[in-house]
Amino acid sequence: MSIETLVQQANQASTPFNKASFDQVVMSTYGRFPIALEKGDGCLLWDTEGKQYLDFVAGIATCTLGHAHPALIEAVTQQIQKIHHISNLYYIPEQGELARWLVDNSCADRVFFCNSGAEANEAAIKLARKYAHTVLDIDKPIILTANASFHGRTLATITATGQPKYQTNFYPLVPGFDYVPYNDIDAVEAAIGELDEGDYGVAAILLEPLQGEGGVRPGDIKYFQKLRSICDETGILLIFDEVQVGMGRSGKLWGYEYLGVEPDIFTSAKGLGGGIPIGAMMAKKFCDIFEPGEHASTFGGNPFACAVALAVCHTLEKDNIIQNVHYRGQQLRSGLQAIAAKYGDRIAEVRGWGLINGMELQPDIELTAIDLVKAAMNEGLLLVPAGTKVVRFVPPLIVTEAQINRALEIIEQVIATI
Numbered sequence: 001m002s003i004e005t006l007v008q009q010a011n012q013a014s015t016p017f018n019k020a021s022f023d024q025v026v027m028s029t030y031g032r033f034p035i036a037l038e039k040g041d042g043c044l045l046w047d048t049e050g051k052q053y054l055d056f057v058a059g060i061a062t063c064t065l066g067h068a069h070p071a072l073i074e075a076v077t078q079q080i081q082k083i084h085h086i087s088n089l090y091y092i093p094e095q096g097e098l099a100r101w102l103v104d105n106s107c108a109d110r111v112f113f114c115n116s117g118a119e120a121n122e123a124a125i126k127l128a129r130k131y132a133h134t135v136l137d138i139d140k141p142i143i144l145t146a147n148a149s150f151h152g153r154t155l156a157t158i159t160a161t162g163q164p165k166y167q168t169n170f171y172p173l174v175p176g177f178d179y180v181p182y183n184d185i186d187a188v189e190a191a192i193g194e195l196d197e198g199d200y201g202v203a204a205i206l207l208e209p210l211q212g213e214g215g216v217r218p219g220d221i222k223y224f225q226k227l228r229s230i231c232d233e234t235g236i237l238l239i240f241d242e243v244q245v246g247m248g249r250s251g252k253l254w255g256y257e258y259l260g261v262e263p264d265i266f267t268s269a270k271g272l273g274g275g276i277p278i279g280a281m282m283a284k285k286f287c288d289i290f291e292p293g294e295h296a297s298t299f300g301g302n303p304f305a306c307a308v309a310l311a312v313c314h315t316l317e318k319d320n321i322i323q324n325v326h327y328r329g330q331q332l333r334s335g336l337q338a339i340a341a342k343y344g345d346r347i348a349e350v351r352g353w354g355l356i357n358g359m360e361l362q363p364d365i366e367l368t369a370i371d372l373v374k375a376a377m378n379e380g381l382l383l384v385p386a387g388t389k390v391v392r393f394v395p396p397l398i399v400t401e402a403q404i405n406r407a408l409e410i411i412e413q414v415i416a417t418i
């Protein structure tokens with residue numbers, strides 16, 4: 001059967017969706033919105049009833065190139081016919097090519113591939129611990145992270161995540177983490193002083209350049225520059241979680257470019273494969289200290305995921321997409337700011353970088369982010385909350401001027417009437 005026929009069949013198939021049957025057999029780990037999506041094209045999505053939506057969620061800041069992008073279709077179909085998985089027992093040419101692109105386009109010298117953001121952070125945590133034991137000579141290493149951060153859902157990464165709501169029912173957590181307020185240099189200095197005692201010592205500081213899930217909070221440039229010099233003086237590793245903000249979403253390829261500092265280790269996932277699962281942990285040469293057998297992933301960096309991620313990287317470059325992120329981001333932010341000025345009784349603040357933006361609702365009103373997200377969904381605009389009071393705007397990076405204007409129209413109408 002030809003690929004054209006397969007694509008035609010996929011577009012024709014409209015399966016009736018049975019929510020009750022779904023809920024019977026799928027664990028209820030997610031609070032799902034009551035629509036089922038079955039088709040996408042660019043920044044548009046369709047549900048099983050045929051209703052169209054403008055997608056400002058992008059699979060949670062993941063579908064960099066939107067849906068059904070020709071470059072993705074080509075990479076997927078070509079690679080699956082050639083070779084898709086062989087394990088890391090053998091050399092994988094596509095993995096080398098992707099690592100080369102990442103090294104050429106970042107401050108990193110070495111890359112480890114896995115399948116998700118949490119796994120990339122796990123790899124960074126393990127690397128930092130080995131570095132503490134073998135280089136810094138710390139017996140009981142501590143990794144400092146920030147309040148309101150988000151680093152994933154595995155045991156180590158919910159421990160790293162400075163939000164008690166993700167930890168409550170899962171004690172005992174992983175030892176070796178402590179928390180500081182974000183963007184507060186005095187707090188970090190105090191914590192380092194207090195924690196360096198006996199066998200204990202701070203081995204690494206793990207932070208998002210912009211806190212995504214925790215409320216779209218950009219990092220403060222002076223704070224990060226001071227942190228960099230503290231780390232340079234003490235040997236503490238500076239680790240950035242770029243899982244959400246990296247790969248062009250910020251209007252620069254990496255969020256750290258906004259802060260004028262380079263991390264020693266950083267992680268990527270969400271946008272890297274444009275929606276095909278892949279994660280990466282990247283490091284400078286001096287912390288490339290893993291030896292064969294010390295860390296691994298069966299799927300990590302397989303030919304399929306790497307070929308698709310390479311197509312994402314090449315398309316970002318070829319189509320000047322990061323420039324689009326910059327201009328569309330400005331357009332979106334100034335539009336949201338105008339709405340915020342008009343409805344100051346409801347909206348407290350608009351903030352963000354590039355195409356990761358948050359609109360914070362006034363704290364003293366009943367209206368929550370989820371109310372607004374539901375109302376916008378009814379009007380055909382998909383949005384996602386970042387905490388209880390912040391609505392997050394993370395469209396595909398290929399979003400057009402007209403689509404931003406349409407989203408602004410809908411959001412203004414929703415805010416005016418809610």
Ligand SMILES: *Cc1c(COP(=O)(O)O)cnc(C)c1O
Pocket residue numbers: 115116117118119121150151152153208212213241242243244245269270
């Ligand atoms: C989403 C996210 C993660 C977790 O990624 P998964 O792929 O869901 O494991 C980690 N860190 C940040 C900053 C994220 O936004």
